[in-house]
Amino acid sequence: MHESMKLQHPQADLTLFLEALRFSAQKHCDQRRKDSAASPYINHPIEVAWLLWTIGGVQDESAILAAILHDTIEDTDAKPEEIRACFGDEVLKLVLEMSDDKSLPKQERKREQIAHSPRLSLRAKQIRLADKICNVHDIAFSPPDGWPLARRIDYLEWAREVIDGLRGANAMLEERFDETLALARQKLTSESEGNP
């Protein structure tokens, strides 16, 4: 059976998928999203994997595992060797593609993400799309505490630049991104006019 068909099969082996959920949940256990409700961080990678599978039609085991794990190297103490040992080289490579170089200052990391976007592998582009759909939605509808409007508007424009660099990777996810961005812009415009 083709690798990408594996999870569609009724008797698919979910061992690695459950292992990835467990690994990511443990690594992110002390983290919360920055919204005022302080949502559990793990909601985010689960949403990214859901978007890939359901909206993007990316029914590919390595991509789904990498989506679940995509923030563990950047944002937790997870080590590349741990990911390689549990999930193999292919998944590790995707997670590394999704990880910013934290030794760089924030503004430079943001520029790097725009510059790297066209050079990502196809699966990393699809994960990036799902990640940005989630983040753009959250910045508009459950924003980080204390972010002024201008910073949220900047975020939306930066995310658009990152996505413009990888267009052609997945039409469904790109359409979803464009819809989410339009709604997010509307929301911020309405806030700038004094509506909550």
Ligand code: ZN
């Ligand atoms: Zn993310």
